[in-house]
Amino acid sequence: MNGKLKLRRNQTIASSVLWGSVYIICLLLIKNATLPKSTATWLAIVPVVFFFAFLFTIIREAAAMDEVQRRIQTEATITAFLLGLMFLMTLGMLDQVTPLNRDNWGYLSVVPFMGLFYAIGWLVARRKYHGE
């Protein structure tokens, strides 16, 4: 891995940890603390700012990748997007049949699945091109 890519990967890791931490803290505060509705609304939006920082660093990292690494990221993203779409469609269809329990199948429950779908796509693409 070249120095530029290593630096940018570290920046991406740092920004993702920061975003994840802010997200979890805000979520815990919204769920557990007794807050005025306006404060809770602001707390729900705060992670977006950190997410954009994460997005910016990950795009910069992708620019420093070589062609094969970029292809792996592209295929992982396509897989995650399409599996996420299928997941949302299926949840929507099931919701039409029987209204789903929002505690188990709310918007928040979709978030970890998106991460899982990306990981699946990344592993499949990496195996395809790196044979590892």
Place this chain on the structure above:
Amino acid sequence: MKNTIKVERAKKNWTQAELAERIGISRQAVNAIEAGKFVPSTVLALKMAFVFGRSLETIFELEADDWK
């Protein structure tokens, strides 16, 4: 598309990592291109030809399947 990267590397006595360093990509990328799992861009193919001191056609050659 088949290639002669492995042969050219052997002539120069370069490892995949050394070739990767010279053309500015990862060793895994060299491995993927050499194994025919990934077709490089024109720029990368030209860089390879340049560092080997060969023409592009010497290193990369189209196969019958590429025309289908």
